[in-house]
Amino acid sequence: MKTSADPGFAFPDWAYKPESSPGSRQIQLWHFILELLRKEEYHDVIAWQGDYGEFVIKDPDEVARLWGARKCKPQMNYDKLSRALRYYYNKRILHKTKGKRFTYKFNFNKLVLVNYPFIDMGSGRVPQSAPPVPTGSSHFRFPPSTPSDVLSSSEELRSPGMFSSVARRMARGSVSDCSDGTSANSELEEAVGADERGIGPERIYRGLLPPRLPHDSFFRIYPNPTGLGRHGPRVHPDSLSPFPVSPLPGPGGILAQNLSPALSMTPTPHLPYTPSPSMSSPMLGSHFSFNPEDMKHYLQAHTQSVYNYHLSPRAFLHYPSIIIPQPHRPTPEKPAAHHLHCPPLPLSHSLGQQLGGGDEREQHPSPFKFKLQPPPLGRKQRDSGSSLAAASSSSQSSSFTGSSQIINSPLAAGPPKIKVEPISDIESDEEVEVTDISEEDEIYHSDKDEHDDIFTPRAHHYHQLNNHHQANGNGSSLSAPPHSNPDEDPDDDEDVFKTPATPSISSLTFPLINLKSEPGQAAPISPCIPLKLRFKRRWSEDQKMEADGERDEAEDKKVRAEAEEEKREEAGRSMGEAENGGGRAGAGSVILGLMLPPPPTQRRASSELQRATAQLSLENTGC
């Protein structure tokens, strides 16, 4: 585990894939993309742009070339590379932003799952899209945003960055063939060097971004005293990185050292990914102060995080009576694309985006605790999909009986439109989450991938989804791929990409209740117990469901299973009320984070990620 020094250090970065790293020789394309994305040097080739997780390949040929160099596939071209990218669609690692050329969007949630299956995405959800925060500028930097990050990451990665821009150029130019050992790798390395130098735009961004959030102080991940001043865990202004967890290492620098990412993960199973500070509930945390002010901040932060990251509202349970100040919700409509003004809160953009869609939500307080819509069928399933879907749905519905109540609530609330459908496959992760707000996203598939602004109302959404599915089933045998319509996409994943939805305040306040519990009754207070129970039920149901249903996508299954496991643990914990005590390693994670003490730091994690990434790049050299 980590030493006290690393209290929180739980995971490396999120995207980091242990397997691929050190030992494994092959770098995965998405990882490579991420690498490029984080380097300023390549910002003219590929850069974050648009929504969270969205990036644009400005120079397809170059990217292909780089990729080819990395993989020693001189014949690589964009066509091939893009094919590889398309394979990620099914995996949900990536999505295509329709209508935008060479523009794709990462589904960080998925990535995390992929990389850290044991993590419970469901509840805590990874930082949704942790993409770059759109600052007004077009590109965001991925990881290294903070100086500290830079340092830490750079240090580990490589020696001092001595690479000069010249070198970079050279590298780039020279790259293409594998023959040259230096080629691709060198390029990346150089890039890293650049980062080290601190050339990153982050600084610039920093300037642009708002200073710091008050509530952030609350959540500082690092225990350090200094932490108070620091920005909170989510998207840090400092870091433009897409990952919410931006690394700002604490004062100490991130772990300096050599934790292997893998290791890091193990130790602190919980929280790490939780993007939101929420997880670090002050109450539990050792450093929580009871100042009203702090509390306020905390709550606010929490709310925000919830909004942004789909965190479970459970955290709020602690303060049932407290009304959380709403994070700033700018215009409900669509805050202009992304610009973020993040004056008040850096989150704004995320909120804003979501808000657009969120309006509806507000109207219906409790809708989203479960998945309303059927998951996208796998492409393969599409063919047979319809039949399967039906079957699954039926089975699920039965299983859901317990939760049927829940279902009612939404209806009661009002939005008749929503069809509650058992989720057939979709990502169970989400299902599992039940409690989380995040669901909304899922539900909401719409993406603003293409249109930031445009959101379909939720109810609408649901309908669409349903229809969608049908349409797919009926219509073309193929059924449109999930992405075909930005708005429609049923993928949860997309949510991921999307900015988190913002639940209504009310829901936030008593989210749990509303969410899962019975409709009418939402007794806001003292939900804890009920919650737990519900949770349990939920589980059982889920398990059951799983058992019965053969769900489709293998992935989903996987995820689900994992999620369940996590849930169980979580449930166990919650029931037991155990804090993180020993940490069960492994699972639980995010969810746990909600209840647990201050999470480690995501920043760290991210920084690690960066490092890892860097290392990977290095390691994967040698053609």
Added chain:
DNA sequence: CTCGGAATCC
């Protein structure tokens, strides 16, 4: 440009 099937490689 984008999509995704199919075969193939590692």
Added chain:
DNA sequence: GGATTCCGAG
């Protein structure tokens, strides 16, 4: 499993 390569289709 994760591409890579090729390719027809939209």
